[in-house]
Amino acid sequence: MLRKLIAPGLGLALSMVLIGALACGGGDSDDEATDDSDVAAGTSDEPSDSSSGIEISPALGGNPTAEPSERSRTEGDKYGGTLLLLGGDPPTLDPALVSDTSSARIVLELFSGLVRLDQNLKIVPDLAETWEMSDDFTVYTFTLRSDARFSDGSPVLASDFKYAMERAAHPDTESTVAELYLGDIVGIQEIIDGDGSVTTASGIEVLDDQTLRFTIDAPKPYFLAKLTYPTAFALRQSNVESGGSLWTDNPVGSGPFILEKYDIGVQMILARNENYYDRPAYLDRVQINLAGGGAMQQYETDEIDITGVGLSDLDRVQDPNDALNRDLVSVPPGFTTSYLGFNVEEPPLNDLKFRQALAHAIDKDEIAEAVFSGLVLPARGVLPPQFPGFNADLQPLEFDVAKAQQLLAESSYPSLSDRDKRIEITTQGTGASPSLSIVAMADMWSRHLGVEVEIQLVEFATYLQDLHRNRLQAYFAGWEADYPDPQDWIDILFHSESPRNDGNYSNPEVDRLVEKARTEQDVIRRTELYQQAEQMIVNDVAWIPVWWDTQGLALIKERVQDYNFQPMTIEIFKDVWIQE
């Protein structure tokens, strides 16, 4: 029964960010310094952050030529070595505060929870041995592994989970994610909304050292998935309370690695946790350079083992005669849709036919080929391929100049004199010139419809503020999945009451469908509801979805084995080993 509920991929992974968003604050800006601004997310980001795919072919993990010797190796031979990476400073190592990928990728190695996402993004037991649900899907009872240990050797008890979750919700912790990930548990919302005096949630009960019971406020198909997020990870109370706000300098977790050394902005070293309940990690250490610098150059001089490939290095690494070509692997895409959003209340974009004309005038195939060398896929709808709820039968607004011109003529703004000013597309960026893809779209509108465009390039913080204040007429952005559930897109971005509906899109029928989907228990029925809503959104041109990432390219040194690129941030270093 459990499987049936979770199998369709309601696994929840980590809060990701708008493309390039926290990346600035994180450490991915080193990539930006060297990469073309037009690089698709999957190619420019660090592979471990967002390059991805549901199906991961075995060849991606290591170098195929090394496979035979790998098989002949015994387990013991795999131990040892240091993996060298480039990264950004994680804003926090406190599991309760994690809200970005650069923090999550470290926290997931240091701490662990009841359940986790495995390499196929399925929910599997971690510190929990088994669990069962009540018939009405509102009470979950977990039994912990008796051998679960913190890195200091002490046992992980049910009370460590209760403590961690209630602490995450407490106002003093200032967690920005506790509500999203724990808010379904009865009593948690009261702690969050309280003045600090409420400290316990009745919905988390410690039955004995090994048994933990959650009561949630309604049957929610995605609750288990939310427990894979760090807010629900076990914490040792004495550790947290010993170090004030800087307890994370000496964290005691139950993950496969421990924090050996951390110099902010310089370097972080993770070492194997010898007290890990399962097979200890093969690697002695993971050494992460946090000071930045050119990723590609550092890769070439063996200072790091893995790097993403930007458009500017594309030709070189794809040349079979180049030494780097041997290390080239294709990494499956992140769940990202790049789109043009409209404020549908602003003339002339308040006219449906005008918006439809704009949509029909864009040749997405041309953009995918000419701008991105075929590394992206023209987007037909909102949800990216392979994402739960993706609709292969969705009817897109195809490129059709005649139809576009006809729609324009039928709209309220057929000629230039009816539109007193140009359409302003705002996008985030600090470079000198806007993304080529936007220029291409502007050119298509100009050529086919006579619609003129002004492109505004603004720095990220400004962009975000204007977007959230609904100040933008049209905006070009990307949305990356926070967790594999269509609710993360269709409901959050298009429900008329959603705070993230930045284009003021409002369709009562869409609202009705997504509200129904919120509590629909039947996965197939629920998917249908979202797919109906998605088709309406596409027809209404709330967005023009432009492209999906299809694959990214990364370079990985021959010596690194079993490194599996993932579509979402999950714990991955445990199985990696170094062939010297």
Place this chain on the structure above:
Amino acid sequence: MLAYIVRRLLWTPVLLLAVSAIVFALGHYGPGDPVEIQLGQHYTEEQADRLRESRGLNDPIYEQYGRYVWNAIQGDFGESFKFQGRDVAELLGPKLKVSAQLFLAASVITIGLGVPLGFYTALKQGTWLDPAIVSGSLALNAMPVFLTAPFLIMFFAIKLEWIPVAGWGGFFDTRIILPALTIGLPGVAVFTRIMRSSTLDVLGEDYVRTARAKGVHEFVVNYRHVARIALIPILTLVGFSLSGLLGGALIVELIYGVPGVGRFTLDSLFARDFPVIMAVSLIGAASLVIANLVVDILYSVVDPRIRYQ
């Protein structure tokens, strides 16, 4: 002299207050909201408001500013917004140390090359060496770091494999060489030009001719009578070049992965990490004021004609 120094020092807090007020107001009224950046995609207005409240961002600006100044006077520059729970001083300290070392190394290159070259070209005035050196150093000056940095990396790190591409190992580590060259080389031209013209001025002085007439050895004339005097304008330059510490280091630190204050400042700007931005601005302003004061004092030491009232 002492009165002059005291007066200058007394002005410093006034200047810093002005700088802090401007930066604070820019942050407050400028676009971008640190809370929104931190919250990312998903957040509710209540969450944003709670976070603003806990950081005092909901208070009137004069209250926020007053509180900042009061705490700063007591040496408390607040906690970073982005790195929750970490003091700004604790974050900036190690980075300042790194940037200071890099700046020192770059200065050694700029001054160590620029001054002797300028002096030498002045002595060789009229020969082909003079225009060759001057135009050579000007060419270096004209090259943007976007060009010199990748070139240096390509040549020394990737082709010759002498030095690692990125990273930091302190002042006596080879990894300091490339970033120091990148920051230092463009400045060589400035020092060469100033030193050259200043040397030429001194060479024309009567006392130099007198010394020569007395039969003083050419070496002694050049180094005791000419070079020492010609160095005076260089002092001014040294003071000003400090202002390049933040500006120049910003991009160079980014390219070479130097964990200095430049890159950190850039990240903080994008994240609207106000406490960090404030602290960096104040440190920058303070160091510039102090460097210029030191230069002024040195003037009176090397040049007896200069007396401050």
